[in-house]
Amino acid sequence: MNKIYSxxxxxxxxxxxxxxxxxxxxxxxxxxxxxxxxxxxxxDNTKKMFSDMCVFYEVPKYFFGNKEDLGHAIGKAMRSxxxxxxxxxxxxxxxxxxxxxxxx
Numbered sequence: 001m002n003k004i005y006s007x008x009x010x011x012x013x014x015x016x017x018x019x020x021x022x023x024x025x026x027x028x029x030x031x032x033x034x035x036x037x038x039x040x041x042x043x044d045n046t047k048k049m050f051s052d053m054c055v056f057y058e059v060p061k062y063f064f065g066n067k068e069d070l071g072h073a074i075g076k077a078m079r080s081x082x083x084x085x086x087x088x089x090x091x092x093x094x095x096x097x098x099x100x101x102x103x104x
Contacts (some may be wrong), residue, residue, distance in 0.1 A: 004064065004096045005073035007089065008037075008082070012074040014087035016071050019074055021046065024081040034090035036061040037097070039070050042080035050078035050081055059083075060090075062097045 054061040067078035
């Protein structure tokens with residue numbers, strides 16, 4: 001799990017993370033998102049919205065962690081959703097998320 005949070009921190013420093021619902025949605029719809037991570041404690045509405053959006057735009061998504069940990073990993077306040085906009089970071093994160101995350 002720590003590898004995932006460290007990788008999110010690196011991706012953030014590299015400017016490859018869009019966080020928060022608005023920014024995540026924008027990066028999915030603009031085709032920039034390579035991977036979406038939604039916190040497991042996000043509201044059912046949020047989960048459904050991003051699930052439907054990711055299916056429509058064909059973006060892989062995982063339910064992982066909680067809002068506080070995701071926000072902390074990227075040096076921000078609580079975040080229920082993140083979009084990774086770099087293919088390499090997304091691939092590395094997906095390898096680790098397959099072990100812990102929930103790819104519904």
